[in-house]
Amino acid sequence: MARGGQGLARVAVVVRAGAAPLWWLGVLAAGIGVLVPGVTGRRIGVLAGAGLFVVAAAVVGYARRKRYTALARGAARAGKYDVLQDRAVTVRTWRRGHRWWLLAAFAAALAGSFAVPAAGGMLLAGTGTGLRLKAAWLGRRERADEALLWVRVDWLARGGAPAGKPVKGYRSTGIAAGDAAPGGARRRTAELV
Template structure:
C-alpha cells in the first residue's frame, strides 16, 4: 500500500472531527429556534425527548465502528516518502464541501421537526456532534499510545475513514502534519 506512487494522505482523526462542530452548532441553533416554535407536544416534552436523543446519539456515534478503527490502527503500516500529508484545513474543507447539503438538510429537519416536537431533533444533532468529538479524542489517545499518527488515503475516505473501501491506515511520527493527536488544531505552545 505504501509503494512508490504519490498520493495524498488525510488524518483519520481530522476526518472524524470535521463534522462535529457543524453538527453541534447547527443542532443547538435548531434546538434554540425550536424553543420558540409552538410544537404539538409542548416545549417541556420536546426538551426531555431532545435530552434523551442527545445522550443516545452521542453514545451511538461514539461507539459505532470503534472495533474497525482499532483493527485498522493495529494493522497500519509506515507511510512511505512518496506521500503528501494533507493539511488539516484542506481535509476539513474537503469534507464539509462534499457534505454541505447533508449538513444543511439536518439543520432544516431540526427546525422543521420543532413544529411537532420542539428542540428534540436539534439536540439529537448536537449529540451526534458531541459523539464525533469524543471519538476524535479517543482516536487521539489511540495515536498517543501507539506513538504514531493515523492517516488514510484521501480518496478512500470520502464517506468515512472506517468505510469498507478503506483497506488500511498508514502511520507517521507524532510531529508530522499540522494537527495534534485527535485532529485538533496545534496550539501556539506546541
C-alpha cells in the same frame, strides 16, 4: 503523486470535521425549536431532546470502534513520497462534500420542532458531540501508540468515512508529523517549536 506516493488525510481530523457544524446547527435548530410550542409542548420536547442528545452522543462516539482499532493495528508506515494533507484542507474538503447533508439535517430538525420542540436540534448537537468524543478517543490511542493515523484521500472520496468499506488500511507516521495534534485539533504554537 510523484513516484507512487499517495495523498493522505488524518483520520482524527476527518472524524472531527463534522463535529462543529453538527453541534452549532443543532444548537441553532434547538434554540429556534423552543420558540415553537409544537404538538407535545416545550417541556416534553426538551426532555425528549435531552434523551436523544445523550443517546446520539453515545452511539456515534462508540460506533465502529472495532473497525477503527483493526485498521489502526494493521497500519503501514507512510512512504517517503506520500503527501500529508493539511488539517484545514481536510476539514474544508469534508465540509464541502457534506454541506447538503448538513443543510438537510438542519431543515429536518427545524421541521421536527413543529411536532416535538427542540428535540431534532438536540439530536444533531448530540451527533456532533459523539464525533468529538470519537476524535478524542482516536487521539488517546494515537498518543498511546505514538503514531498518527492517516487514510488515503482517494478512498475517502469514494466513501466519505475514514472507516468505510473503500478503506483497506491506514498509514502511520510519527507523532510530530502534520499540522494537527493527536485527536485532530490544531497544534498549539508551543507544540510546533
